[in-house]
Amino acid sequence: MSDPDPMSRFDPEAPDADDLDERHVAFRTLKRVRVLLVLGTLLVGLLVAAGIGASKLWADPPERDAVSRTVTCWNGTEAPLDECTEPEGGRGLQWVFPSFRLDDSRCAEIERPARTEKRPVEFTCDRTLDQRRVVLVYTARTSLDQGLAFLRRTYDATPDEEADGERLVFRSPVVDDDGFVELTAAYAEHPFTVTVRAPTEELRDTALDELVRFRPADQVVVRSR
Known part of the structure; x- marks a missing residue:
């Protein structure tokens, strides 16, 4: 083929x-x-x-703890943190200053003329230190800013900071008509003050240290967090 x-x-x-x-x-x-x-x-x-x-990494964290967390307020009520108010009245002073007692017979409320606007609540207490008279005046002021402004005008001096800046202490060397010199210790962030009057500056300062007790500033409004 x-x-x-x-x-x-x-x-x-x-x-x-x-x-x-x-x-x-x-x-x-x-x-x-x-x-x-x-x-x-x-x-x-x-x-x-x-x-x-x-975006999630850099976003601001939610402020749940600052607003919605339930705490125990100064008066024993349970409420969100932002609903706790500043202590009020004589009971509030007793909470802020453990050295003050409403039932102390040496203390009396300072009566003020009746007015429509809110007035400070004040109690004066007669005490004795080193066998000499000392006067303590505990005050719940109507406003933090107005109270501090009043103290700056009254003392005309720069206050000393104490307790890591929690308190401001205004001192005056002027002897008043009763023969006393005085100082006022004020919370820097709360509208509460205590005035100490004594015959000498040394006794006055000693009375502040030995007779007055302050509640820590972070426990003034809230008992427990």
């Missing part, structure tokens, strides 16, 4: 080599495009996730 005619081996329907090469190039290009699309989608997702995470 003789070999077929060379021309008979050519199939006119079969793709030539150039067509095959073009198809391979197109297929590879399509695969690369699909890979790039997938990578691009993943990259966008990562960027979005990173942005959300960063």
Whole structure:
């Protein structure tokens, strides 16, 4: 049998080599495009996730503890922290100054003329130290700012800071008509003061240290947190 005619081996329907090469190039290009699309989608997702995470990282934390947390107020009531008020009246003074007692026979409330506006609540107490008379005046003022402004005008002096700045102590060397010198110790952040009057500056300062007890400033409004 003789070999077929060379021309008979050519199939006119079969793709030539150039067509095959073009198809391979197109297929590879399509695969690369699909890979790039997938990578691009993943990259966008990562960027979005990173942005959300960063916003949460730098966002201010919620102030739940400062507002909604229930505490025991100075008067024993349970309430959110922001609803606890400053101590009031004689009972409030007794809480702020443990050295003062409403039932102490040596103390008496200072009566003031009746007015429509709120007035300070004050109690004066006669005490003895080193066999000499000392007068203590405990005051719940109507306003922190107005009270401090009044003391600055009255003493015309820069107060000394005590208890790490919790209290301001105003002192005067002037002897009054009763032969007393006085000082007033005021809370820096609460409207309460105590005035100490004594025959000498030394006795006055000693009376402040030995006869007056202050509640820590962070416990004036709230008993327990």
